[in-house]
Amino acid sequence: xxxxxxxxxxxxxxxxxxxxxxxxxxxxxxxxxxxxxxxxxxxxxxxxxxxxxxxxxxxxxxxxxxxxxxxxxxxxxxxxxxxxxxxxxxxxxxxxxxxxxxxxxxxxxxxxxxxxxxxxxxxxxxxxxxxxxxxxxxxxxxxxxxxxxxxxxxxxxxxxxxxxxxxxxxxxxxxxxxxxxxxxxxxxxxxxxxxxxxxxxxxxxxxxxxxxxxxxxxxxxxxxxxxxxxxxxxxxxxxxxxxxxxxxxxxxxxxxxxxxxxxxxxxxxxxxxxxxxxxxxxxxxxxxxxxxxxxxxxxxxxxxxxxxxxxxxxxxxxxxxxxxxxxxxxxxxxxxxxxxxxxxxxxxxxxxxxxxxxxxxxxxxxxxxxxxxxxxxxxxxxxxxxxxxxxxxxxxxxxxxxxxxxxxxxxxxxxxxxxxxxxxxxx
Amino acid sequence: xxxxxxxxxxxxxxxxxxxxxxxxxxxxxxxxxxxxxxxxxxxxxxxxxxxxxxxxxxxxxxxxxxxxxxxxxxxxxxxxxxxxxxxxxxxxxxxxxxxxxxxxxxxxxxxxxxxxxxxxxxxxxxxxxxxxxxxxxxxxxxxxxxxxxxxxxxxxxxxxxxxxxxxxxxxxxxxxxxxxxxxxxxxxxxxxxxxxxxxxxxxxxxxxxxxxxxxxxxxxxxxxxxxxxxxxxxxxxxxxxxxxxxxxxxxxxxxxxxxxxxxxxxxxxxxxxxxxxxxxxxxxxxxxxxxxxxxxxxxxxxxxxxxxxxxxxxxxxxxxxxxxxxx
Numbered sequence: 001x002x003x004x005x006x007x008x009x010x011x012x013x014x015x016x017x018x019x020x021x022x023x024x025x026x027x028x029x030x031x032x033x034x035x036x037x038x039x040x041x042x043x044x045x046x047x048x049x050x051x052x053x054x055x056x057x058x059x060x061x062x063x064x065x066x067x068x069x070x071x072x073x074x075x076x077x078x079x080x081x082x083x084x085x086x087x088x089x090x091x092x093x094x095x096x097x098x099x100x101x102x103x104x105x106x107x108x109x110x111x112x113x114x115x116x117x118x119x120x121x122x123x124x125x126x127x128x129x130x131x132x133x134x135x136x137x138x139x140x141x142x143x144x145x146x147x148x149x150x151x152x153x154x155x156x157x158x159x160x161x162x163x164x165x166x167x168x169x170x171x172x173x174x175x176x177x178x179x180x181x182x183x184x185x186x187x188x189x190x191x192x193x194x195x196x197x198x199x200x201x202x203x204x205x206x207x208x209x210x211x212x213x214x215x216x217x218x219x220x221x222x223x224x225x226x227x228x229x230x231x232x233x234x235x236x237x238x239x240x241x242x243x244x245x246x247x248x249x250x251x252x253x254x255x256x257x258x259x260x261x262x263x264x265x266x267x268x269x270x271x272x273x274x275x276x277x278x279x280x281x282x283x284x285x286x287x288x289x290x291x292x293x294x295x296x297x298x299x300x301x302x303x304x305x306x307x308x309x310x311x312x313x314x315x316x317x318x319x320x321x322x323x324x325x326x327x328x329x330x331x332x333x334x335x336x337x338x339x340x341x342x343x344x345x346x347x348x349x350x351x352x353x354x355x356x357x358x359x360x361x362x363x364x365x366x367x368x369x370x371x372x373x374x375x376x377x378x379x380x381x382x383x384x385x386x387x388x389x390x391x392x393x394x395x396x397x398x399x400x401x402x403x404x405x406x407x408x409x410x411x412x413x414x415x416x417x418x419x420x421x422x423x424x425x426x427x
Numbered sequence: 428x429x430x431x432x433x434x435x436x437x438x439x440x441x442x443x444x445x446x447x448x449x450x451x452x453x454x455x456x457x458x459x460x461x462x463x464x465x466x467x468x469x470x471x472x473x474x475x476x477x478x479x480x481x482x483x484x485x486x487x488x489x490x491x492x493x494x495x496x497x498x499x500x501x502x503x504x505x506x507x508x509x510x511x512x513x514x515x516x517x518x519x520x521x522x523x524x525x526x527x528x529x530x531x532x533x534x535x536x537x538x539x540x541x542x543x544x545x546x547x548x549x550x551x552x553x554x555x556x557x558x559x560x561x562x563x564x565x566x567x568x569x570x571x572x573x574x575x576x577x578x579x580x581x582x583x584x585x586x587x588x589x590x591x592x593x594x595x596x597x598x599x600x601x602x603x604x605x606x607x608x609x610x611x612x613x614x615x616x617x618x619x620x621x622x623x624x625x626x627x628x629x630x631x632x633x634x635x636x637x638x639x640x641x642x643x644x645x646x647x648x649x650x651x652x653x654x655x656x657x658x659x660x661x662x663x664x665x666x667x668x669x670x671x672x673x674x675x676x677x678x679x680x681x682x683x684x685x686x687x688x689x690x691x692x693x694x695x696x697x698x699x700x701x702x703x704x705x706x707x708x709x710x711x712x713x714x715x716x717x718x719x720x721x722x723x724x725x726x727x728x729x730x731x732x733x734x735x736x737x738x739x740x741x742x743x744x745x746x747x748x749x750x751x752x753x754x
Contacts, residue, residue, distance in 0.1 A: 101650075101710075114647060114649055115649070117708050118649060121708075
């Protein structure tokens with residue numbers, strides 16, 4: 001049965017009202033998800049903990065009032081007028097502006113017989129129109145956008161406490177690197193700084209296991225302790241920096257310990273005994289004690305056995321790490337790329353002290369490490385740690401041959417700049 | 428008069444003219460629309476396209492008086508309007524006004540651009556005021572009155588292009604294009620055979636009164652305020668001097684002057700006439716867009732750049748129709 005719509009002007013008026021209601025629905029649908037999100041967050045346990053309940057009620061009321069005002073503003077500003085509704089009807093029924101003309105004309109200015117005829121023509125087109133069918137309410141994309149944004153807000157709120165520590169945590173070795181940079185500025189600590197930098201660089205290698213990391217940290221802690229003991233003036237600038245570096249190492253060790261414990265709870269094949277031993281070692285070093293004679297020079301081969309009990313599959317990795325540790329002990333540059341440039345054959349078993357004679361001597365050695373001047377060595381070590389991997393040649397000549405006196409005819413013509421730290425010695 | 432009667436008479440007139448004129452259906456319809464809107468028409472086309480025949484057939488179908496004036500450089504205003512001549516009656520000599528050819532209901536001003544500006548302007552008052560003034564005395568013209576002028580677009584030597592003021596007095600400017608091969612064949616059949624066709628009178632008697640009724644009905648056609656606003660926006664958009672209000676680049680680039688208010692009047696009256704022919708008693712957007720080209724193309728004054736780039740007024744009007752929003 002066809003819908004009775006009335007006169008053409010009435011049809012346009014009804015459509016305008018309908019479109020206004022659509023606009024209200026649009027507004028409500030757009031504003032509902034944010035309101036729901038705010039309310040939901042208010043009732044979440046930690047959300048409520050952040051703000052008192054009264055504040056949440058206030059925020060909710062404010063949002064509701066804002067929503068109402070926005071809806072009112074939209075309804076007044078964007079609602080379809082009778083003229084626009086008539087235009088839509090004309091488009092729908094191919095009315096050739098009949099409905100617009102009837103909706104906007106001044107009847108008193110037009111001849112009645114023409115007006116009546118126009119109204120009849122429009123009424124004849126009206127049966128083609130069915131408001132519910134031709135102008136149904138459709139959910140606008142803005143609702144879905146609002147919904148997605150609101151859900152994202154809730155999800156973010158829920159996940160924020162969990163992801164915040166991850167986002168704010170520093171890369172391992174970052175603090176160590178800073179300490180090394182500070183130490184490098186002080187004469188006499190450059191060697192230690194270089195080792196710290198090398199350690200920080202190694203700790204960032206993803207292939208390194210936690211056990212190997214702990215071993216490296218432990219060694220460095222021991223070296224720091226020796227250096228601290230050798231420091232003549234306690235409380236000086238160098239001493240403070242050593243303390244800072246030690247603190248950084250201890251924090252790093254604690255972090256590794258915690259990671260180890262978490263891994264041990266869920267992992268398989270980690271022996272309690274091994275973990276306990278490692279923990280004991282770490283605790284001794286964290287307390288600032290010198291390692292015992294038996295532990296001081298642990299043979300590297302045995303380290304995997306004393307480390308946390310890992311599965312057999314990690315054996316290769318560990319042996320590789322131990323090689324790296326050996327280089328550290330041997331006074332190598334320790335940089336990853338530099339290590340790749342050095343032949344990978346068997347290294348010397350130990351270094352000889354000046355004047356010391358042994359049976360085999362340096363027979364088993366396949367290479368030696370050349371110590372460059374401090375600044376150049378530090379730069380080389382730093383660049384290697386950053387992975388640039390290019391050969392760095394010293395810009396200044398390196399030689400042990402003493403220079404001729406200036407009054408000697410064979411004295412060198414060029415003048416070499418004197419490093420600042422040596423100027424105090426020549427006076 | 429009822430709209431149905433109007434449409435019937437209009438279609439009869441159109442059919443009578445088309446008995447004689449082959450093709451040019453759009454031109455014939457627009458000439459009739461302009462006639463019932465009370466306007467004058469400028470027909471532009473090369474010689475031999477049937478412009479003169481069209482006008483003669485129209486006047487014959489309408490049953491109105493018809494005069495033809497061939498405009499030449501030596502044509503004087505008095506040759507068109509008329510002049511005082513010394514006449515003797517009852518032994519007394521006195522000046523009597525001898526009416527010129529302008530005193531007819533349908534005037535064909537053939538090749539109007541060949542006459543001097545002085546002669547061209549003599550037609551101005553007649554076209555606008557529908558009266559002429561000679562030696563201080565005004566003589567009203569017959570009603571209905573319509574001037575149909577023709578001009579040849581290809582010959583420039585020895586011609587006097589119509590000034591803008593005179594162009595503005597033409598309701599429509601229609602372009603008469605060459606016939607298609609099919610139409611040309613039909614023309615040959617009709618004109619080279621034994622019998623020649625002629626248009627018959629549509630109005631049995633007192634055609635002037637019927638035309639007056641039709642003209643009155645045309646002005647009563649309903650136009651909605653939004654459509655009037657649309658016409659206003661269209662005409663305003665042709666003004667390059669409108670400044671920031673006009674955002675159509677083609678207008679700024681190619682136009683020196685836009686349309687006068689007469690252009691808007693022509694659009695609305697033409698749209699009303701078109702609506703009646705289409706069987707409606709109200710104007711639609713389609714009516715406006717149908718008549719905007721003949722109503723405004725001679726009212727847009729193109730600049731040098733437009734002529735250099737071979738841009739014509741119709742192209743600019745097409746841009747306007749596309750760019751100016753209906754709402």
